[in-house]
Amino acid sequence: MMAAAYESGAISLEGVMKRFGDFQAVDNVTLDIKLNEFFTLLGPSGCGKTTLLRMIAGFEMPSGGRILLDGKEISDLLPNQRPVNTVFQNYALFPHMSVAGNIGFGLKMLGRPKGEIRAAVAEMLRLVQLEGRGDSAVTQLSGGQQQRVALARALAPRPKVLLLDEPLSALDLKLRKSMQIELKRLQAETGITFVFVTHDQEEALSMSDRIAVMSHGKVRQVGSPADIYHRPADRFVADFIGETNFIEADAVSIAGGVARVRLPSGVEIPATFPAGVTPSGKVTVVIRPEHAQMVAQAGDGALRGIVGDIIYLGTDTHFHVRLDDGSPFIVRRQNATNGPSEFSPGESVGIRISDNVAQIVMNQP
Amino acid sequence: MTDVAKAGETRRRNDIRDRWLLSAPALTLIAIAGTGPLLIVLIYSFLAPGSYGDVKWEFSPNGWFNVFLSRDIFDNTVSLADAHYTIFWRTLRLALATTVLCLLLGFPLAYFIASRPPGSRSIWLFLITIPFWTNMLIRTFAIAEVIRNEGIINSLLMRLGLLVAPVQMLFTDFATLVGMTYVHLPLMVLPLYASLEKLDFRLVEAGYDLYASRFGVLLRIIVPLTRPGIIAGSILVFVPALSSYVIPLVLGGGKNLMIGNLIELQFGQGRNWPLGAALSVTLVLVVMIAVIFYMRNAGEPGGRAHG
Numbered sequence: 001m002m003a004a005a006y007e008s009g010a011i012s013l014e015g016v017m018k019r020f021g022d023f024q025a026v027d028n029v030t031l032d033i034k035l036n037e038f039f040t041l042l043g044p045s046g047c048g049k050t051t052l053l054r055m056i057a058g059f060e061m062p063s064g065g066r067i068l069l070d071g072k073e074i075s076d077l078l079p080n081q082r083p084v085n086t087v088f089q090n091y092a093l094f095p096h097m098s099v100a101g102n103i104g105f106g107l108k109m110l111g112r113p114k115g116e117i118r119a120a121v122a123e124m125l126r127l128v129q130l131e132g133r134g135d136s137a138v139t140q141l142s143g144g145q146q147q148r149v150a151l152a153r154a155l156a157p158r159p160k161v162l163l164l165d166e167p168l169s170a171l172d173l174k175l176r177k178s179m180q181i182e183l184k185r186l187q188a189e190t191g192i193t194f195v196f197v198t199h200d201q202e203e204a205l206s207m208s209d210r211i212a213v214m215s216h217g218k219v220r221q222v223g224s225p226a227d228i229y230h231r232p233a234d235r236f237v238a239d240f241i242g243e244t245n246f247i248e249a250d251a252v253s254i255a256g257g258v259a260r261v262r263l264p265s266g267v268e269i270p271a272t273f274p275a276g277v278t279p280s281g282k283v284t285v286v287i288r289p290e291h292a293q294m295v296a297q298a299g300d301g302a303l304r305g306i307v308g309d310i311i312y313l314g315t316d317t318h319f320h321v322r323l324d325d326g327s328p329f330i331v332r333r334q335n336a337t338n339g340p341s342e343f344s345p346g347e348s349v350g351i352r353i354s355d356n357v358a359q360i361v362m363n364q365p
Numbered sequence: 366m367t368d369v370a371k372a373g374e375t376r377r378r379n380d381i382r383d384r385w386l387l388s389a390p391a392l393t394l395i396a397i398a399g400t401g402p403l404l405i406v407l408i409y410s411f412l413a414p415g416s417y418g419d420v421k422w423e424f425s426p427n428g429w430f431n432v433f434l435s436r437d438i439f440d441n442t443v444s445l446a447d448a449h450y451t452i453f454w455r456t457l458r459l460a461l462a463t464t465v466l467c468l469l470l471g472f473p474l475a476y477f478i479a480s481r482p483p484g485s486r487s488i489w490l491f492l493i494t495i496p497f498w499t500n501m502l503i504r505t506f507a508i509a510e511v512i513r514n515e516g517i518i519n520s521l522l523m524r525l526g527l528l529v530a531p532v533q534m535l536f537t538d539f540a541t542l543v544g545m546t547y548v549h550l551p552l553m554v555l556p557l558y559a560s561l562e563k564l565d566f567r568l569v570e571a572g573y574d575l576y577a578s579r580f581g582v583l584l585r586i587i588v589p590l591t592r593p594g595i596i597a598g599s600i601l602v603f604v605p606a607l608s609s610y611v612i613p614l615v616l617g618g619g620k621n622l623m624i625g626n627l628i629e630l631q632f633g634q635g636r637n638w639p640l641g642a643a644l645s646v647t648l649v650l651v652v653m654i655a656v657i658f659y660m661r662n663a664g665e666p667g668g669r670a671h672g
C-alpha cells in the first residue's frame with residue numbers, strides 16, 4: 001500500500017519567554033526549525049527544554065514572544081487546535097484502551113470516518129512494526145513496544161511537527177540504540193519535522209540534523225553536530241559536548257582569520273575562533289582528547305607533563321596527564337593493537353597536538 | 366508418602382489453622398455486629414405483633430404479607446399495598462437524585478482539589494471534612510433555619526426587594542433534596558478525590574494533544590480512569606440515602622414518608638414490629654441488589670485497567 005503523503009511544517013520561535021513566578025525557565029529564545037528537519041534541543045537537566053517543547057505543543061503559554069508554524073502565529077491556539085503532536089517521556093498511553101484504540105484516538109477525535117481510522121491504524125502498526133498487536137492491552141507491552149505505540153499514536157493524525165520529549169530515556173542501552181535508528185528511519189520515511197529533546201549529547205550528535213544547545217533557559221549555540229562539536233561557541237558548549245581539555249593561553253597575533261596562541265609551555269600554535277570576536281590577551285583554548293598524542297620524548301610535544309591514571313575503555317584508552325603548570329589534560333588513544341600501553345603512570349611525556357584543531361572559546365558572559 | 370511431602374502437608378495444615386486463628390477476632394466481630402442483629406430482625410419479621418409493641422413468639426407471615434399486600438378491614442379483600450410501593454418508589458427516586466446531584470457537584474469539586482499543588486490539597490480536604498465535626502441532626506436543623514420562611518434567605522431577598530412574600534422552601538421535596546445532597550456530598554467527594562489524585566494528568570494532556578475537546582477528555586479519559594471512585598462514591602451516597610430518616614422528617618416535614626420513616630413508624634406508633642422488621646429486611650435486599658449492580662459495572666475494563 002502506498003502511504004499518503006505526510007505534510008511537514010516549520011516552526012519559528014521569536015523571543016520566546018517563560019517565567020514561573022520569579023524564575024525564568026525559558027529566556028528570550030529565538031530559533032528557526034526548518035521543514036523536514038530532525039532538530040534537537042540539548043542541555044543539562046532543568047535548562048528549560050521541556051518547557052520550550054510544551055510551549056510549542058500548547059500546554060504552556062509563553063510569558064512573551066511568538067511561536068509560528070509555517071509563518072502563522074499559533075501562540076494563542078489550544079493544544080487540540082495545533083497540528084502538532086507529542087511523544088511523551090513516559091509515553092502517557094491510555095491504559096483503558098487497546099493498542100489500536102490508542103493509535104486511532106487522535107483521528108477519532110478529529111471526527112474521521114471509522115473506515116479511514118481503521119486503515120490508518122493498520123498503516124501505523126506496520127510503520128512501527130507492531131502488525132497484529134492492535135487488540136493487545138497497552139499494559140501488556142514491553143517498554144520498547146509501548147514506545148512504538150506512543151510514536152504511532154502521535155504520527156497517526158499526520159501532524160506537521162512531531163515533538164519528542166526524551167522519548168528514549170526509559171529504555172535500556174541496547175533498546176535505546178535500536179530505537180534511535182528506528183526514529184531516524186521514521187523521520188526519513190515520513191519527512192515530518194521532528195523536535196527532539198534529550199540531555200544525552202551522544203544521542204543528539206548521532207541523530208540530529210541540527211542541535212540547539214541550551215543552558216539556564218537560553219540557547220547557547222545552534223548548529224550541525226559537527227559545528228557544535230568542532231566549533232563550540234563558548235566554554236559551556238565545549239564542556240557539555242564531549243570531553244574537552246581547556247588550556248589558558250595568550251593570544252599573540254591574528255592573521256587570515258586564525259589566531260596564534262602561546263601555550264603555558266611557551267610553544268605557539270594556531271587556533272581558530274568563533275565569528276564576531278577578536279581574541280586578545282588571556283584566552284581559553286579547547287583541545288579535544290582525540291586531537292592530542294603522547295610522545296616519549298618530553299621535548300618533542302607542544303605540552304609536557306607526568307602520566308597519572310590510565311583508563312582502559314575498550315575501544316580507547318584515556319591517559320590523564322598532569323601538565324607542568326599543574327593543570328589536567330586528557331589524551332585519548334584508540335586501541336589499534338592489543339599490546340600493553342607503552343606509557344606507565346609517573347612517566348614524563350610530551351603531548352603533541354594535531355594541526356589546526358585548537359579552538360579559542362569565549363568564557364560565558 | 367515421602368517425608369518431604371508429609372512435611373509439606375503438615376505445614377499447609379498449620380498454615381490453614383493459623384489463618385483461622387488470626388481471622389477469628391474479625392469473624393467474631395462480624396458475627397456479633399453484622400450477621401447477629403440482621404438475623405434477629407429476620408426472625409422478628411416472621412413473628413406476630415404484641416399488643417403494646419414487641420413480638421409474640423409464634424410464627425406469623427403477616428409481617429411479610431403486609432409489606433406487599435393490604436387487607437381491607439371492612440370487606441377483607443386483598444389488594445396491593447399501594448402506599449408501600451409509593452414510598453419505596455419515592456425513596457428510590459430520592460436516593461438516585463441525591464446520588465446524581467452529589468456526583469455532578471462532587472466531581473468538579475474533587476477535580477479542583479486534585480489539580481491543586483500537592484501542598485494545598487490537604488487544606489482543601491480538611492475543609493471538606495469540617496461538616497463531619499457536627500452532628501447530622503444539628504446540621505439538618507441548621508439548614509431548616511436558613512431556608513424557613515423567616516430564615517436568612519427569605520428575609521434577605523425580601524429586604525432587597527426581590528420578593529414580596531417569602532417563598533415556601535422548608536417542608537418541600539426541594540428542601541429534602543437540598544439537605545440530602547448537602548449531607549452526603551463529602552461521602553462522594555472523598556472517594557472521587559482518591560481516584561482523581563491517582564489520575565496521571567499527562568494522560569489528560571495527551572488527550573488534548575490528540576485533538577480531544579474538554580468534553581471529549583472528560584468523557585473518554587477522565588471518567589473511565591476514575592470509574593472506581595465514581596462507583597465507590599455512588600455506593601457510599603446511595604446506600605445511606607435509601608435509609609434516610611432525619612432529613613425527610615425535619616426538612617420535608619414528614620409529609621412524604623420514606624422507607625426509613627415508615628420503618629420507624631412500625632416500631633413506634635404503629636406497634637407492628639414484625640412489619641417493621643420485614644420492611645427493614647426488604648430495604649437490606651434493595652441495597653444489596655443496588656450494590657451488586659454497581660459492582661458489576663465496576664468490573665468492566667475501564668475500572669480494571671486503572672487499579
Ligand SMILES: Nc1ncnc2c1ncn2[C@@H]1O[C@H](COP(=O)(O)OP(=O)(O)OP(=O)(O)O)[C@@H](O)[C@H]1O
Nearest residue numbers: 020023025043044045046047048049050051052199
Ligand atoms: N510548572 C512549573 N512551575 C514552576 N517551575 C517550573 C514549572 N515547570 C518547570 N519549572 C522549572 O523550570 C525549569 C526548567 O524546567 P524543564 O522541565 O523545562 O527542564 P528540562 O530542561 O526539561 O529538564 P530535564 O532534563 O530535567 O527534563 C526547572 O528549573 C523547573 O524547576
Ligand SMILES: [Mg+2]
Nearest residue numbers: 049050051165
Ligand atoms: Mg524535561
